[in-house]
Amino acid sequence: MNRKTLSLADWQQQQQSDTPRSAPVTSTSENLIYSTDGGNLTQPKPAKAGGEAYADGKVRLQRQTKKRGGKAVIVVRGIAKSHDELTVICKALKQSCACGGTVKDGTIELQNDQRERVEEALKKLGYSTLWAGG
Template sequence: MASNKISLADWQAKMNPGASKAAPTGDNLVYSTESGRIDNKPQVKAVAEAYADGAVRIRRETKGRGGKAVLTISGIAKPNDELAALAAKLKKKCACGGAVKDGVIEIQGDKRELVEQLLQAEGYKTKWAGG
């Protein structure tokens, strides 16, 4: 009775004959015997998308917030850490609270004029949206 055992490398070569013999380059590779530990740096990508006209939208919202006014600033295509830094700067200048949620900066209170001036000073083109 003959044994049909083959090595893993032979089996993989049999199943995928077009694959090269080079080292695997998958995203889940963490260690290579040739080069040691492999550190894959995560790609920093923007959380939100910019609008087609390039303007940042400043919207006043009260729905679902117990009647309190909140400004939402959307359309800034930056990574989350840069959005958080911009939100912190706006909160300090406006002397109010706020947060960054899903790529949208929320500023507590109705300070549209001040927020618009601050964003324009940062170099953003702004538009008021909503009520």
């Protein structure tokens, strides 16, 4: 048996000389598989909606139980302020009513059915209220 032993360096050199060098592949949109071009692909977050006032200037209070498993929520509409100012008003209402709540799409939603407390707290803040929806 005649075996010729090659060192690793000789074998690598032999492999490099056997493979022909090809021209670099230019990418086009047809054969593009992955690209890091395109910059920042995250979309900017839209500005949060503020409230809109009604023509008579009164704040509407409405009791809702839709899609909430039968639990009552007081929805406050008609305060023409920015989202940040509505958040401050919501915090004051939550503290006076001792309940949870949030600001969604320019309205304030307060948990539990505490109509009188919400109405009193809004009057202390200088808003005239009107019950809507029954």
